[in-house]
Amino acid sequence: MELGVILQKVRNESPLIHNITNVVVTNFTANGLLALGASPVMAYAAEEVADMAKIAGALVLNIGTLNPEVVESMLIAGRAANEHGVPVILDPVGAGATPYRTSTAQKLLKELTISAIRGNAAEIANIAGQNWSIKGVDGAAGSGDVLELAKSAARMFHTVVAITGKEDIVSDGSITLTVKNGHPILTKVTGAGCLLSAIVGAFTAVEKNPVHSVAAALAYYGVAAEIAAERTSEAGPGSFQIELLNQLALVTPYEVEKRGIITLGGAANVH
Amino acid sequence: MELGVILQKVRNESPLIHNITNVVVTNFTANGLLALGASPVMAYAAEEVADMAKIAGALVLNIGTLNPEVVESMLIAGRAANEHGVPVILDPVGAGATPYRTSTAQKLLKELTISAIRGNAAEIANIAGQNWSIKGVDGAAGSGDVLELAKSAARMFHTVVAITGKEDIVSDGSITLTVKNGHPILTKVTGAGCLLSAIVGAFTAVEKNPVHSVAAALAYYGVAAEIAAERTSEAGPGSFQIELLNQLALVTPYEVEKRGIITLGGAANVH
């Protein structure tokens, strides 16, 4: 897997990423995708989501502020995406925090073909029927075995699962990778995970092996966050947020290759 | 009242703050709460708001872009919060600008037990049935007696009323405090008041005396704004907005104690 090549491909092709996402993160998600070099579009209405999804490079579904109308639009868009071979990414924000979120995430997984799920450990555990603790939409790092959780969830849902946290795990049930980039201050920026899910969509739009596309997206994002944190270390989360947008635009394929750390399982560096 | 102690308690406990707020300020509110050290969650659907409100440390209702579905969700969430002893904060954004906003604010006050209301003078006057001038959601500083307005509104609604402006007034009808922190450039950042209401929620989640929690939240926010303005004085409102997020994270309990100015009524410094 050549991380820099996939990043360059996103920038060259500028795929259209159709987001049905929550009202908290729409602006930051769109700006992050633009900074990366992708083309964001948000469209929610049942009247148009099929038309938009079918011309997109990827469809990203995020349940952060869901309601019945939005869920219906997600199903319509997801079916159109599935019919046209457009990859669908799911971000199960806050699954486990309320029964409605958990059941909606499970419904989307049941009715649609999902290329990848990205969430924290508690969210993934909850949609997989394991009762990990969660507070609101900030998943507490559970005590369980995150590597095993990623594998079993990937097998259960026949998809690629990315669990992000101190270290990120990517698994399709047989191959499991660990991505060791990123920075803790990301947890102080709302929608940092949601934007990452959208970026996973952009990478999956141009690289059809989803384990590779997801791991490359995570490494790219982690490297950008590391550089942004280095440059704004003492300034606070406001400055970091802005510098993250800068670095998503500025980070080069070479830097991602050089700084990206991806290991097979929890062990040897395979990158 | 020890301002620094309450701030430290918020940071230690990181209360979950459930916001049902307007679409303009969701991102800024969430980032401000994260910067403070609280855990924001936005949830709007009737299907889940009761589940979210009952596990929250506080529920913050903001009518800035209301519609009938959101109002229904506010009532459901508010009842669940009331049943579980979760304090409810109301921000009556734009009350007085349209009859719908005024009557909705009044309905929420009638049907729910509200721990505190935060608004500008015109908003509070309008929901109290006094016809102060208001332009859109930016309340003009009326000519009336703001101290008296806060007291009478607190008595009328059996709640703590915070009227923010050049000076901030906090009253429960018997005790009335004036908070003399803040900076005029806050009026150039959309949602500066809405974020303050959410922060009032975070402080009220950890300090059960609402006059104290509200005054402490106002002093903390005002001190952060003052420092942010000092650091970005000539740069403009964009830079100030980012530095405010920084300072919400960086300001120490000691700085808030040292710079916070809270007086009893309009007179003696009681802090």
Place this chain on the structure above:
Amino acid sequence: MELGVILQKVRNESPLIHNITNVVVTNFTANGLLALGASPVMAYAAEEVADMAKIAGALVLNIGTLNPEVVESMLIAGRAANEHGVPVILDPVGAGATPYRTSTAQKLLKELTISAIRGNAAEIANIAGQNWSIKGVDGAAGSGDVLELAKSAARMFHTVVAITGKEDIVSDGSITLTVKNGHPILTKVTGAGCLLSAIVGAFTAVEKNPVHSVAAALAYYGVAAEIAAERTSEAGPGSFQIELLNQLALVTPYEVEKRGIITLGGAANVH
């Protein structure tokens, strides 16, 4: 046309701008209007939009994340604005990307009196029935004659048409102006066009000749963007976005007069 005079008038009068806009750009639009010196308000509910529109200085309709309820509110608000002589601005975001967007933009143009439309070439071409290519909400610069498109669309819809891109064209069908300010990095900030449409609303609120108000708004915005880009040239789109908000507040009437480049047709400088 005296560019500086119109800008100063906006700042002196601080018109209330009622926006019914998309969920991606609400915060940035509100902050940009505040930075300019206008008073933004967002109100969407059928229950209140007529009350808000009739007291506004301008109504700005943006179809970026439309749904049937919002379209109904746009019609109600638009009729109230029309009845009370409040100018209405239309931003047909993504017209052409889906049939729903195209037909909704056309419906608004048919049922309401619109003072000005602002969009990119593909959006304007699509609502005028010309099939220019568009990808999502980012209009590709078509190969057609943009000057001719602006003129013919203005005649077709009996309104002022502003097509923004590398150069901006403003036409009422007989007078056509070209505005040569701005910077390419604007395309890396989501909602840069949407904010411009809202600013067109603010200028049209205080200057009744819409060709003048629209051209002045475009020149002001372009000059602010140029200065912001000069100050943040290498830093990236995050820093540019914040500096743009700064410059919208800081740029003086004198600077706009000095740097604004407006030519008649595509030729002689008429400013």
